[in-house]
Structure formats: structure tokens, C-alpha cells
Amino acid sequence: MTTNETPANVPEPAAGKGAPLxxxxxxxxxxxxxxxxxxxxxxxxxxxxxxxxxxxxxxxxxxxxxxxxxxxxxxxxxxxxxxxxxxxxxxxxxxxxxxxxxxxxxxxxxxxxxxxxxxxxxxxxxxxxxxxxxxxxxxxxxxxxxxxxxxxxxxxxxxxxxxxxxxxxxxxxxxxxxxxxxxxxxxxxxxxxxxxxxxxxxxxxxxxxxxxxxxxxxxxxxxxxxxxxxxxxxxxxxxxDKIAVMYAGRIVENAPVHELYKRPAHPYTRGLLDSIPRLDQKGQELYAIKGLPPNLQHIPAGCAFNPRCTMAQDVCRTDVPVLHQVTERDGAELPGRGSACHFWKETIHG
Amino acid sequence: MAEMKKKAGAVADSTPSVSDVVESDASTTTEVEAALDKRVARGEPILQVRNLVKHFPLTQGILFRRQVGAVKAVDGISFDLYQGETLGIVGESGCGKSTVAKLLMTLEKATAGEVFYKGQDITKLSGRALHAVRRNIQMVFQDPYTSLNPRMTVGDIIGEPYEIHPEVAPKGSRRKKVQDLLDVVGLNPEYINRxxxxxxxxQRQRIGIARGLALNPEIIICDEPVSALDVSVQAQVINLMEKLQDEFNLSYLFIAHDLSIVRHISDRVGVMYLGKMAEIGSDQEIYEHPTHPYTQALLSAVPVPDPEAREGRERIILTGDVPSPANPPSGCRFRTRCWKAEEKCSKEEPLLAIPQRFATTDSLAAHESACHFAEEKDVVGAA
The missing domain is CATH 3.40.50.300 (P-loop containing nucleotide triphosphate hydrolases)
Structure with missing residues (x-):
């Protein structure tokens, strides 16, 4: 079916397969x-x-x-x-x-x-x-x-x-x-x-x-x-299918639904998961994320979650973390996973 | 927007101190033992509710008001509350949970039935005797935004109970007492004038709790105390309430619609449906061995934050809505939404009792359940 016609490179409709809506x-x-x-x-x-x-x-x-x-x-x-x-x-x-x-x-x-x-x-x-x-x-x-x-x-x-x-x-x-x-x-x-x-x-x-x-x-x-x-x-x-976790006006973690629950890669997500009581288990004391959500007029410098975070280091108080691509221990990329934490590796891989 | 503004002033405040993280590593065996111990060492109930009824009249006509019916908000409920325990009450909106709370506080007058506090029927009390009893039964309300007077300082709010019961704290000592209370609930005592x-x-809910504690009550009735709070803050308040219970040997009647939170905090749980108690038992009995179809449906509908655990669960989806309490179905009130309903259910009202088939067993299914066809079913997948 080769013809000499000028290739009709009509761009596919923007919402073709794969392209996001x-x-x-x-x-x-x-x-x-x-x-x-x-x-x-x-x-x-x-x-x-x-x-x-x-x-x-x-x-x-x-x-x-x-x-x-x-x-x-x-x-x-x-x-x-x-x-x-x-x-x-x-x-x-x-x-x-x-x-x-x-x-x-x-x-x-x-x-x-x-x-x-x-x-x-x-x-x-x-x-x-x-x-x-x-x-x-x-x-x-x-x-x-x-x-x-x-x-x-x-x-x-x-x-x-x-x-x-x-x-x-x-x-x-x-x-x-x-x-x-x-x-x-x-x-x-x-x-x-x-x-x-x-x-x-x-x-x-x-x-x-x-x-x-x-x-x-x-x-x-x-x-x-x-x-x-x-x-x-x-x-x-x-x-x-997938989840985006927001905190103080930013997405701190995104992941396919199963993975987020199994292996959270951001301390905030992990804290949230730990702080809800379970229907099928009776625990002792609930884990509680300390402190309060931030005032949006005065968002803490660096990572907005740092005052409430158990893992916070000096870098968290100065540098805003970007959304890192989350990988396995061996460096294999986990598709669709990102974490805006300086210490995402420590969070997910322990 | 409104929320953002509300939060504006609060952020500078110190972080609450009651957020100590304790690893929960209790093995299941000790839990069961503890549950059994509790069963034995219960002693005398501090509050006994017998056939409590509250009907709100429906009237018609302007000049000659006549009663055309009644909303049967609470229609014959009995339960006991023991010293130092937490009894959770769950149910959908409109099932009468909050009316029960108001009746126990004697904020509403019961249509019939009795509430015995240490052997004394408080529904019949008035004047000075009622005044004295009320000191021992306090309440924490649902909405911390509307249950605190915006024109009063925190010190005035928490200290107000002392105006009504001056015998608890003489005038000179009140400020000190209020500051102590603030400290107990994890707020900075210097905030007394805010x-x-x-x-x-x-933090407001902590203030509400401090007010409830002011008179050293024995019973605190908590009507949805955490449902208005953010997830990350709920755990802080729940932990605080558990700590206070141990410290002051309080009995809680914990009313909520969130079944996971109720399981976490309660020793025993009662499930209400349309003004009746459908099932009551220890937390393990209700959550792991429910025998009433309504309890089973309610538990199976709770979304579990774990996609893998969810896949193994059977889900029972009820059809339709809760019928109107002004005109409840005959016989068993749940029959209109029940998949087990038979002729008998519309004719005969099932009584709240241990089902006969389980009565002689020592299975955990042997607890009170108001169903003709009570049957054990594990819907949570915890066993």
C-alpha cells in the first residue's frame, strides 16, 4: 500500500490511546x-x-x-x-x-x-x-x-x-x-x-x-x-487505580494503589496509614503524627512536612524536595511512583 | 478557604505533647486473655439502662394541636456500662445513637424506661438530686467548632462547670485547676486566656475534653468526638482519651459511626438500628463473630485501607435506605433490607438475647443478638 501521496501525518486526536485525558x-x-x-x-x-x-x-x-x-x-x-x-x-x-x-x-x-x-x-x-x-x-x-x-x-x-x-x-x-x-x-x-x-x-x-x-x-x-x-x-x-497524596498544596507521593498501601515512600503517607485504626485488628496505641497541618500563609521552609516528620534532618529544613522517581533497591524504576522526600529510599527500603 | 483562615492563628502554637509514639506489638494471645480477664473482673455496672424509650410526638393543626404519630427515635433499649470500660455504640444516622446520649445526660426526658446510676433511677430525679448526679456524667460533643462559645476564653469554658458545682473547686483554686486540666489534655497552660x-x-476537641473532665466525673459520654477531625489528628485525640481513661478510671459511652475507631477504643460494642439494639457484645464477639445480619452488612461495607485484605472479603451491599422511624416496619425492623427475611420476621419481633443455638457453646458467637436467624459469619477476615 505504498503510494506517493504526501504522508498524511494528521496528528492523532489528542486523546488517542495512551494520551492522558x-x-x-x-x-x-x-x-x-x-x-x-x-x-x-x-x-x-x-x-x-x-x-x-x-x-x-x-x-x-x-x-x-x-x-x-x-x-x-x-x-x-x-x-x-x-x-x-x-x-x-x-x-x-x-x-x-x-x-x-x-x-x-x-x-x-x-x-x-x-x-x-x-x-x-x-x-x-x-x-x-x-x-x-x-x-x-x-x-x-x-x-x-x-x-x-x-x-x-x-x-x-x-x-x-x-x-x-x-x-x-x-x-x-x-x-x-x-x-x-x-x-x-x-x-x-x-x-x-x-x-x-x-x-x-x-x-x-x-x-x-x-x-x-x-x-x-x-x-x-x-x-x-x-x-x-x-x-x-x-x-x-x-x-x-492510582493515588496522589497531597500535603500543603503539593503532591508528596504518587503511586499505583496497591503499592502505596504496601510500601509507602513518604513519611507522611506512612504516618497516615499507621494512624488509622483497623477493623480487623485491635492494636494497642495508635500511631499519631505529631503536630498540626501547616498554615498555608506560612508554609515551613524546606519540606512542608518537616516539623511533623520523624525522619527530618537539616536538609529537610532548607531544601524543598522534588518528586523523585522511586526505584527498587537495585535501581529498577517503579513505574508511576514518585516521592517528594529527601529520604525516600530510607522510607521505602527501611 | 474558611478552614485556612481558621487555622491561621493556631499554627504558631506548640505541638501537643500527647503524641508519644508507642509501638503496638501486642501478640494476639495476650489480647484474648485480657479480654477474658475483663469479662470476669467486671463487677457492678455503674450505669444500667432498661427499656429506654424516647418518642418525639408529631403534631398537626395550629389551634387544636393533636398528635398524629411519633418518631420512635429510641424504642426500648437496655444495656449496662461498667466501671472503667468503654462501650461503643455504632449505627447509621437516624438510628437513635445521639438521642441515647441526650437521654443519659437527662437533656431529654425519656418517654419510658429507666436509667440507673449506682442503683438510682435518674429519669425520675429532679432538682438537687439530679444536680448531684449530673456532676458524675459529663459529655464531649461532636463538633468542636460549635460546642465552644466563641466569646468565652478557654479558662472560662473549662471553668464554667465550677460555677454550677462550686463544691468541687472553691473560687480561689479554680484558675489553678483549669491550668492543670489544660496540661492534662496536652495543651499549654498559658493558653488559658485565649x-x-x-x-x-x-486542640478545640482537647478543650472540650478538659471541660468534660473538670468535675471529675465517672462517666463521659462521647458523641462522635473525632468525626470532625482530620485523619492525622484523630489518632492524637483517641490516644489522649485512652490515656485519660486509665488515669482517672473513667467509663466511656463512645458513640460513633466509624466502626474501625469504635473497635479500637471499645471493650464492648452495641449495634443500633432504628431505635433498637440489634447486637451487643465484646469487641471481639461483634467484629469477629457477628451473628446479626445488619452487623455483618455494616462491617462488610467498611472500606479497608488495604487493597489486598479487601480482595479476600465478602461484601454485603444492602439495598435501599433506613426506613422512617416514624413508621418502622412491623416485626424485625431490619427485615426490609435483610436478605434472610422470612414471614416470621414481619410478624414476630426478635428479642435481644443470646441465640439458642449458641447458648450452650462457649463460642464467641454466644452473645446477645436480636435476630430470628442468627448465624455466625466472619466478614472482616480477622479470625
Whole structure:
């Protein structure tokens, strides 16, 4: 099949196989407040491909939600500001786009599930109206068609008797059902990527299991990328493919899910894993990470974790550690693993 | 953002001192022995709850209010709390855990039933006698951001119980006592004149604990004391509570929805569902030998932070939501979500008792469980 035609080197669509759906590069976010500048995010890098689940793990104030807001473009600016960084969605930098272009992506390509469904839904509009809004605004459907689609969606997220409940208001649903409606809303336009910000934190464990299963199933069905933001090490273990651990606005460790739990390469991750009580064991005393998460206005010099770290040396107080590629003892690279610790070797290999 | 601002003032504070790291290397055999010892050496219960009921009336009409029903928040619960032990109460939201806490604090008046504190029924007490009993039963609340008055200094907050019970500390000695308490909970005694907003969540919870300790109570009721805290801070507070229990021989009623934390801190655990106790027993009995289907489902749903342990676990996913406590199902309340439910379950209410088939065995499954078809099942994979 050799022809003399000029090679049609049409670049593959940016989101071809292997290319990440979303890539965040060296993102910085700061907030200008009356009390000074708060550095919420200080250089975050991560990527998600289609069908992949990335869990972003961190405590409150670690910057995990702010990163998500920056990706969605729903950050309040001012006081927020993105002084540096790039967010590529299918190869296009969203931070360079016009508001108009971003709005087209938001909702139809990128969707978000919020933590507290009761406050994320409008209490004075029926859920059917709020779901239908997605179709009316983005696809220009009529009210009637939009409603039919809403019922279909509610069915898909397994809300019983969807037809009868489409005109109900958010307060008439239980917490788990409301979260299903949030998921339905995110799914409405079959986005490529869903960001779920603590989707089950407000729910009971039995309902939490239902919701996480539903999310995982829908993700497989639509081959979506999923960014799961959470502080719960347990939830992450169940669904994620890879994990990024955040601390004080930086990613301190990333790893495939199994490896992170088996062999953490950052003292913070190790401390977190040791400090949670286990259901299947009764230990003596819990390991506790000493001290408090840092104030983002005055992040400690060097490694932000150094005042709480048991391994901290002088170098930790002066030099900010970069994200090192983690290797085996013999130097073999561990794919997808990085640790922002000067002493990652000691941490992982003991 | 709000959180960041809140933390602003607190970071300069010293790191709490109660974070000594102790290697946990207890072998399992000594654990079992300890559990058995506890069973034998229990003695008299300090608090006995018998058939405690709390119904909140539902009314209709503006001029002529009439009762149209009741939310059966707590519907006949019995348990004992022994000196120096921790009884964990777990259950989903709306199962009545917090109402139990309020009833024991006599913040709510029980509809029926008794709560005996050292043989005295506190639900019938009033005036001076109630006042005296309350000194011995104190509470630590869930949300350290709303349970401390923002206009009071830490010294005033912790010292306030002395205004109500002046016999515990004469006026002149109070400041010293408050400083001692701050030291006990791992805060710098010099912080006595600071305000709650100058502290982080974990430090505030320490203040709440200090207030609970002020009157040297025998019982502390903890309603979700760590659920509002960050993971890395939770362990600090849990360790503090365990240390204080040993030091002051306290009895804890520890209410929480996090089953892993409850297992860690509790000697015995009660599982509640829709205002009833479904199962109660020692931590080992409940976690490793649960016999009630609800307990099994609850335990199997807990995400375990270990992907490999998870793969061996059976997961039971319950369908549907908890029914409304205003109109609970007949018979067994769990039957609407239970995979074992049969005709009998809708007709006959199962009583909380040791299931007959286990009664004569010395298996750990021989503990009280309110199910017609109680059956042992290891869902945690710990045995």
C-alpha cells in the first residue's frame, strides 16, 4: 500500500490511546486575603486517562479541592489567582481558553460531583427540572423531552420509581438518593471526565458502599476518567487505580494503589496509614503524627512536612524536595511512583 | 478557604505533647486473655439502662394541636456500662445513637424506661438530686467548632462547670485547676486566656475534653468526638482519651459511626438500628463473630485501607435506605433490607438475647443478638 501521496501525518486526536485525558502541569493557586497571600497550591502535577481512576488524598487544607475547582474553572477569582501552571484537557490548555470555550467543556466534557448534595441542589426546584436543565441548556431540548431524559437518567442511577419521583424536591430524598441525583446530573451529558469531591463523606457506610459501586460501574460503562478527591484511605483502596497524596498544596507521593498501601515512600503517607485504626485488628496505641497541618500563609521552609516528620534532618529544613522517581533497591524504576522526600529510599527500603 | 483562615492563628502554637509514639506489638494471645480477664473482673455496672424509650410526638393543626404519630427515635433499649470500660455504640444516622446520649445526660426526658446510676433511677430525679448526679456524667460533643462559645476564653469554658458545682473547686483554686486540666489534655497552660478561634480542631476537641473532665466525673459520654477531625489528628485525640481513661478510671459511652475507631477504643460494642439494639457484645464477639445480619452488612461495607485484605472479603451491599422511624416496619425492623427475611420476621419481633443455638457453646458467637436467624459469619477476615 505504498503510494506517493504526501504522508498524511494528521496528528492523532489528542486523546488517542495512551494520551492522558487531563493533565495538570505545575499548577499554582494563591488566594489574596486581607491577612496576606495564602499559597493553596504550590506546583501540582497529575494526569488521568480515559477509564482510569485517580484518587487525590489529603487532609483539609491540603489543596485537593482547590485543584479540582481550578480544573473545573469554578475558582472564585478574586480572591483566587492562578499565577502559574497549565491544565490540558485533550491537549488544549484550558487556562488559555476564553470563558465561552470553557463553558462549552464544563458540563458536557467535564463534570463534577460535590460533597454535600443537599446544598449543591437548588431546594426550590424539583430534581426533574434541575436534571432537565442540563439537556435544555446544552442540547436545546424541549421541556417535555428533557423531562423524559431526566427520568431515564434517574433510572440509570437506580432511583426507584423514577417516573413518580421526577417532580419531587431535593428535601424529599434521602442522603443517598440525593447523591445519586448529583451523579445523574454529572452523567447527563456523558462527560469524558468526572471529578468527585468527597462524594460519600456525608453518607453512612452502607449507603457509601452503594454509591461507590454505582460510580465504579458507570465509569466502566462509559469509559470515563474519574478523579476522586477524598481524605478516607479506605474508600480510595476500594476503587482507585492510582493515588496522589497531597500535603500543603503539593503532591508528596504518587503511586499505583496497591503499592502505596504496601510500601509507602513518604513519611507522611506512612504516618497516615499507621494512624488509622483497623477493623480487623485491635492494636494497642495508635500511631499519631505529631503536630498540626501547616498554615498555608506560612508554609515551613524546606519540606512542608518537616516539623511533623520523624525522619527530618537539616536538609529537610532548607531544601524543598522534588518528586523523585522511586526505584527498587537495585535501581529498577517503579513505574508511576514518585516521592517528594529527601529520604525516600530510607522510607521505602527501611 | 474558611478552614485556612481558621487555622491561621493556631499554627504558631506548640505541638501537643500527647503524641508519644508507642509501638503496638501486642501478640494476639495476650489480647484474648485480657479480654477474658475483663469479662470476669467486671463487677457492678455503674450505669444500667432498661427499656429506654424516647418518642418525639408529631403534631398537626395550629389551634387544636393533636398528635398524629411519633418518631420512635429510641424504642426500648437496655444495656449496662461498667466501671472503667468503654462501650461503643455504632449505627447509621437516624438510628437513635445521639438521642441515647441526650437521654443519659437527662437533656431529654425519656418517654419510658429507666436509667440507673449506682442503683438510682435518674429519669425520675429532679432538682438537687439530679444536680448531684449530673456532676458524675459529663459529655464531649461532636463538633468542636460549635460546642465552644466563641466569646468565652478557654479558662472560662473549662471553668464554667465550677460555677454550677462550686463544691468541687472553691473560687480561689479554680484558675489553678483549669491550668492543670489544660496540661492534662496536652495543651499549654498559658493558653488559658485565649479564645476558641485561636485553636485548631484537634486542640478545640482537647478543650472540650478538659471541660468534660473538670468535675471529675465517672462517666463521659462521647458523641462522635473525632468525626470532625482530620485523619492525622484523630489518632492524637483517641490516644489522649485512652490515656485519660486509665488515669482517672473513667467509663466511656463512645458513640460513633466509624466502626474501625469504635473497635479500637471499645471493650464492648452495641449495634443500633432504628431505635433498637440489634447486637451487643465484646469487641471481639461483634467484629469477629457477628451473628446479626445488619452487623455483618455494616462491617462488610467498611472500606479497608488495604487493597489486598479487601480482595479476600465478602461484601454485603444492602439495598435501599433506613426506613422512617416514624413508621418502622412491623416485626424485625431490619427485615426490609435483610436478605434472610422470612414471614416470621414481619410478624414476630426478635428479642435481644443470646441465640439458642449458641447458648450452650462457649463460642464467641454466644452473645446477645436480636435476630430470628442468627448465624455466625466472619466478614472482616480477622479470625
Amino acid at each position: 487531563l493533565e495538570v502541569r505545575d499548577l499554582h493557586v494563591e488566594f489574596h486575603t486581607r491577612d496576606g497571600v495564602v499559597n493553596a497550591i504550590n506546583g501540582v502535577n497529575y494526569s488521568v486517562s480515559a477509564g482510569e481512576t485517580l484518587a487525590v488524598l489529603g487532609e483539609s487544607g491540603s489543596g485537593k479541592s482547590v485543584t479540582a475547582q481550578a480544573i473545573m474553572g469554578i475558582l472564585d477569582m478574586p480572591p483566587g489567582k492562578i499565577p502559574k501552571g497549565e491544565i490540558f484537557f485533550r491537549g488544549d490548555d484550558m487556562l488559555r481558553m476564553s470563558d465561552e470555550e470553557r463553558r462549552k467543556i464544563r458540563g458536557s466534557k467535564l463534570a463534577m460531583i460535590f460533597q454535600d448534595a443537599l446544598s449543591a441542589l437548588n431546594p426550590v426546584l424539583s430534581v426533574g427540572y434541575q436534571l432537565g436543565e442540563m439537556f435544555r441548556v446544552h442540547q436545546g431540548l424541549s421541556r417535555k423531552d428533557a423531562k423524559a431524559k431526566s427520568i431515564e437518567l434517574m433510572d440509570r442511577v437506580r432511583i426507584p420509581a423514577a417516573k413518580a419521583r421526577v417532580n419531587d424536591y431535593p428535601h424529599q430524598f434521602s442522603g443517598g438518593m440525593r447523591q445519586r441525583i448529583m451523579i445523574a446530573m454529572a452523567l447527563a451529558l456523558e462527560p469524558d471526565l468526572i471529578i468527585a469531591d468527597e462524594p460519600t463523606t456525608a453518607l453512612d457506610v452502607t449507603v457509601q458502599a452503594q454509591i461507590m459501586d454505582l460510580l465504579a460501574e458507570l465509569q466502566r460503562e462509559y469509559n470515563m476518567g474519574l478523579i476522586l478527591i477524598t481524605h478516607d484511605l479506605g474508600v480510595v483502596a476500594d476503587v482507585a | 479564645y476558641p478561634h485561636q485553636f485548631s480542631g484537634g
